Amino acid sequence: MPPLAQVLERCATTPPNILATLQKVQATLGYVPHTAVPEIAHALGVTDSDVAGVLSFYHDLRTEPPGKHTIRFCLGESCLAAGAEKSLAAIEKKLGCELGETTKDKRFTLEKVYCLGNCALSPCAMIGEDVHGRVLPKTLADLLKEYKK
Template sequence: MTIAQRVRAVVDAHRGERGALLPILHRIQDEFGYIDPEVVPVLAAELNISRADVHGVITFYTDFRSDPAGTSTVRLCRAEACQSVGAEKLVADAEQVFGIKVGETTPDRSVTLEQVFCLGNCALGPAAQVNNKLYGRVDRSRLVEILAEDHA
């Protein structure tokens, strides 16, 4: 089955639902790991909406990605509570350790570095989420340790 056929099958499962685009995009990302730009025109045609509308939703919500993520996804909180206890230093340290900027994936696809603006762990900032597991009081060395344990 081609990508377009698989996307059409997802759309068919949600056809007739109000506001179907978001659940469809989530399902596509769950299946493929990301939303390939090639699916935008397929979704637009199937849902009778513009390509710009589909693209706008994908780029508006930070949970959607247009490129495959790394083996590990690191999300660093940059909300005010975490900023007040060192989040910006943690972001700078993470960029230096991984050799990438926020929003990028390492060339070997081992780590994707993302920012979020609240993980709900304000009392234990700076907070990080690594592969959907939440951590508090994270600094450079703890982040490296968490990733080492995650890959062990």
């Protein structure tokens, strides 16, 4: 059975929980392709528009495959106070993409979060499962080098 069908089989609930289903599809496939909307809607007994509406509303749901590494850049209060906006501008320039986008080489996807629980080392970013503190414009090149191998 294809991965999407397996997820949908487990998500058939009454009443249907569209958001939870889309989160499970994303956890399994890495994103929720627009082409999967009709199948998801059919499995949940809702309309395509219901699913598409939830998919477009929640920015944590991706409709394109993510890059090899997802960078979750923190824009929480502590990180903003420590200069996160300058670091973010530097990382966007270095990667050639903005928040919500994936680099052309599909290596990095840049997303925002609001606190990684590492405020003492602000500004912070999470790359994959690794949390990094003191993410400053001058340290970005070395940090990203680790993930370009």
